[in-house]
Amino acid sequence: MYDFCVIGGGIVGVATAHELLSRNPGASVVLVEKADRLGAHQTGHNSGVIHSGIYYEPDSLKARLCRAGARWTTEFAREHGIEHRICGKLLVATDAVEHERMLALHERSITNGVRVELLDAAELRRREPHVTGLGALFVPGTGIVDYRAITEALAGRVRALGGTVVLDAPVTAITETDEHVTVESTASTAGPARRWTARTLVVCAGLQADRMARLAGLDIGLRIVPFRGEYYQLPPERADLVNTLIYPIPDPSLPFLGVHLSPTVDGALTVGPNAVLGLSREGYRKGSVDLRDLRDILTFPGMRRVARTHLRTGARELRNSLFKRGYLAECRKYCPELTVGDLRPRPAGIRAQAVLPDGTLVHDFLIERTPRSIHVLNAPSPAATSAVPIARYIVDRLRTPPTPNSPDSEQD
Secondary structure, three states, rough: EEEEEEOOOOOOOOHHHHHHHHHHOOEEEEOOOOOOOOOOHHHHHOOOOEOOOOOOOOOOOHHHHHHHHHEEEEEEEHOOOOEEOOEEEEEOOOOHHHHHHHHHHHHHHHHHHHEEEEEEHHHHHHHHHOOOOOOOEEEEOOEHHHHHHHHHHHHHHHHOOOEHHHHHHHHEEEEOOOOOOOEEEEEOEEEEOOEEEEEEEOOOHHHHHHHHHHHHOOOOOOEEEEEEEEEEEOOOHHOOOOOOOOEEEEOOOOOOOOOOEEEOOOOOOOOOOOOEEEEEOOOOOOEEEEEHHHHHHOOOOOHHHHHOHOOOOOOOOHHHOOOHHHHHHHHOOOOOOOHHHHHHEEEEEEEEEOOOOOOOOOOOEEEEOOEEEEEEEEOOOOOOHHHHHHHHHHHHHHHHOOOOOOEEEEEO
């Protein structure tokens, strides 16, 4: 009998296991992950950006958690010798509409307490000679890091505090009673059949969050829909093209930030990501199809509504995925000297996007609770940056359980 079981070995799950042990000295904690390594999915397939919190509604939970997470991530990386760099970020306005959005974003950043500089076109060109625009916002506190390395270091602390980390253990059954929760993993090529019983369960399953909730018997209407974020990488001789992260001004009607130029801690310069509907939740190769995942998408009414609402955007993203020149055009808006030959292959990422039956894309944290479990159904970007503050938030929720035998849903 464990005190706590955590399902999910991404950065949020590992941070939650660490938080549980930190707050409950002597408690027994087991973390269960189906992959053969930690950070195998969203944690290990993102652009590695330490976000500042500039985009979010002032005083919102996401804004607060992101600011706190950026400070924690930077300090943790420094303390543990993890490669990171505070390089700053430029959000570039390339036309009049984006310039108006940029000014509104500037006001929001001030309200959010994020330090920014408003640059005109000349100053932008002086700082980044290869980037053009009508102006830009410079966010000096934004950085880059290897989130998988952060996750592994956190897992080391989990083990040092007495926690158990189990890999190669796909969860196939969850049973909750009044006294405990039992988690089972049946025998497979990955490992033997195993069972863990805990007084409290926390599920941070990312791309499989909805399936884990249904496996536990929760009646949820949402569905996790995978969106592929496809990246390119510039050739090594062009890796110093820019000094900072270069982002477009985001369209507030869309859930994604747009294609950007991102230096990485390994010395590369990446271009991306786009946002293409994925046909496999965990298939990173282009053209990957999982029949179960495809069936879930096709039979879900909410996805059909999303398709109608964002038909034009989806068609553009698909076209840019199929034809490199379309993808290139997104980058050339602010970096016109890039050529098709500059775009070299780089592994894709997949974002877990929670979608409601009415077609609403969930942008906030979404948690479903029962007397002995808490399910994180949606932990959107900037979840990697905010992982430890999110973990603290989750553990705080465990201290105020819902009414027994009555599931409690909350969206923040």
